[in-house]
Amino acid sequence: MAVQEALKIPAQERTTEKEDVVLSVRNLCKSFGKNIVLNDFALTLHAGENIVVLGKSGSGKSVLIKCIIGLLKPEKGEIKVLGKDILELDREELDKVRAKVGFLFQSNALYDSMTVRENLEFPLRRHWIKVSHQKMDELVKEALEDVGLAHTINMMPAELSGGMRKRIALARTLILKPEIILYDEPTTGLDPITGKGIIELMVEIQKKYHSSSIIISHDMNCVKTASDRVIMLIDGRCYAEGTYEELIKMTDPKIKEFFE
Amino acid sequence: MALPVKTAQFLEETGNIARFTGRFFTQWFRPRYEVAEFFRQCYIIGYRSLPLIGLTGFIMGLVLTMQLRPSLVEYGVESQLPAMVAISIVREIGPVITALIFAGKVGSSIGAELGSMKVTEQIDAMEVSGTNPFKYLVVTRVLAATLMLPILIMLSDAISLYGSYLGVNIRGIVSFRLFWTQVFDNLSFSDVLPAFIKSFFFGFAVGIVGTFKGYHSSKGTEGVGRSANSAVVVSSILIFVIDLIAVQITDLFGFN
Numbered sequence A: 001m002a003v004q005e006a007l008k009i010p011a012q013e014r015t016t017e018k019e020d021v022v023l024s025v026r027n028l029c030k031s032f033g034k035n036i037v038l039n040d041f042a043l044t045l046h047a048g049e050n051i052v053v054l055g056k057s058g059s060g061k062s063v064l065i066k067c068i069i070g071l072l073k074p075e076k077g078e079i080k081v082l083g084k085d086i087l088e089l090d091r092e093e094l095d096k097v098r099a100k101v102g103f104l105f106q107s108n109a110l111y112d113s114m115t116v117r118e119n120l121e122f123p124l125r126r127h128w129i130k131v132s133h134q135k136m137d138e139l140v141k142e143a144l145e146d147v148g149l150a151h152t153i154n155m156m157p158a159e160l161s162g163g164m165r166k167r168i169a170l171a172r173t174l175i176l177k178p179e180i181i182l183y184d185e186p187t188t189g190l191d192p193i194t195g196k197g198i199i200e201l202m203v204e205i206q207k208k209y210h211s212s213s214i215i216i217s218h219d220m221n222c223v224k225t226a227s228d229r230v231i232m233l234i235d236g237r238c239y240a241e242g243t244y245e246e247l248i249k250m251t252d253p254k255i256k257e258f259f260e
Numbered sequence B: 001m002a003l004p005v006k007t008a009q010f011l012e013e014t015g016n017i018a019r020f021t022g023r024f025f026t027q028w029f030r031p032r033y034e035v036a037e038f039f040r041q042c043y044i045i046g047y048r049s050l051p052l053i054g055l056t057g058f059i060m061g062l063v064l065t066m067q068l069r070p071s072l073v074e075y076g077v078e079s080q081l082p083a084m085v086a087i088s089i090v091r092e093i094g095p096v097i098t099a100l101i102f103a104g105k106v107g108s109s110i111g112a113e114l115g116s117m118k119v120t121e122q123i124d125a126m127e128v129s130g131t132n133p134f135k136y137l138v139v140t141r142v143l144a145a146t147l148m149l150p151i152l153i154m155l156s157d158a159i160s161l162y163g164s165y166l167g168v169n170i171r172g173i174v175s176f177r178l179f180w181t182q183v184f185d186n187l188s189f190s191d192v193l194p195a196f197i198k199s200f201f202f203g204f205a206v207g208i209v210g211t212f213k214g215y216h217s218s219k220g221t222e223g224v225g226r227s228a229n230s231a232v233v234v235s236s237i238l239i240f241v242i243d244l245i246a247v248q249i250t251d252l253f254g255f256n
């Protein structure tokens, strides 16, 4: 993989820690003023695994993955990503970890002053990745083809529809071939057919690049098709955990609510 | 003793701006330098403001000349018209008016741009893409505004004086050469230097306030509008405050 080579990551370092845990969160506490959002949350992600985090709106799902990527500082807890403790790293080391972790924003967060091509080139350029012009072009085209939007390369984000924007944002997330991908509601606000397309895409990409991912979603379709394991985030902690089939059989009313 | 709400808000805001400025000073000289983005901002902030600054400068010079003439005629010192205009434009009117127009154009656009980037999480997206958004967005814009405004002010002064030359020649005839001789004979170093120095501070104030308001924009489109608006209001007030301080300092050093 050209990108990983350019980042100078030796192949054996790609999987870290015993039992190939790529990401672990322990005792995570985060509050805003008096609003306690996460309270002693824990999670472990293994290599090649897809976890879906389920939770009501406002339960702190976005806050959780923003803590993982270092956008928010939790009050307490330990977050290990690819063997590195996120809360202890300085900016340079943090950037190195972030180059290996993809993040899909709930609001897409496309740069609206840049074309689609510049949007996709941005992470490549900024992570000091030395690739030739030609190679960069290839990577951009490949990422766009993955999401089936090769023809939009010179358009501005404002000219795209909501679903197309989501797919461009996905392409931008995937262009660095991340080892871990954090998806924040990849299908929300899309029609069921487009949503299904995105889910299939996520599964396909996971197979193609052997990445692991945390997916935040309310979409039962997504939970069913994409998840290896489901984590219920209720009251700021991991309320229940299991495969889709296991959870659907549970009788706890708080869990049942989600699967009706 | 509890402070009134408005006062507390004002003090808090002032403290936040001070902290933001402090952050600028601890970051601007450290690598990595965003050179390409800095030049792009110089182009946008400086070059794109030229037509507006030029037009207003020209009108300012012309109008000022026509307004001053009657009083000078009354005292029989009409021949001093070019000198009068040159001194008032270079020392005061040029820098302040240009800075205010700059605040209206550049301050508001920086506030709105960064504000909308903030609320749509684009700043967070930069952060996770290996970029220090403070350096990439704030430092480049503040430096560009600080360096471009003095240049714009010099250009505006020059264009104003051309306007003034036209104004002088509407009634009565003064040759081009005589006009400029009179202008430069009456301008001294102590007229130009303080005005030049304060224009850097004007530019810095516009840059810092605009980026601060945008960077700390509250959520929602309303927040974006509010940051653009208050960027203009606050930087305009700051320009007058800096002007006030500058005149005291020049007075102290006997530059008058």
Ligand SMILES: Nc1ncnc2c1ncn2[C@@H]1O[C@H](COP(=O)(O)OP(=O)(O)OP(=O)(O)O)[C@@H](O)[C@H]1O
Residues within 6 Å of the ligand: A032, A035, A037, A055, A056, A057, A058, A059, A060, A061, A062, A063, A064, A106
């Ligand atoms: N920057 C912030 N400042 C203050 N409070 C915040 C901030 N971000 C999130 N919150 C609060 O944290 C809580 C959880 O927000 P979060 O965005 O994580 O919800 P969510 O689970 O992602 O919901 P949704 O499904 O609607 O996206 C909310 O109560 C919200 O008010």
Ligand SMILES: [Mg+2]
Residues within 6 Å of the ligand: A061, A062, A063, A106, A184
């Ligand atoms: Mg969310």
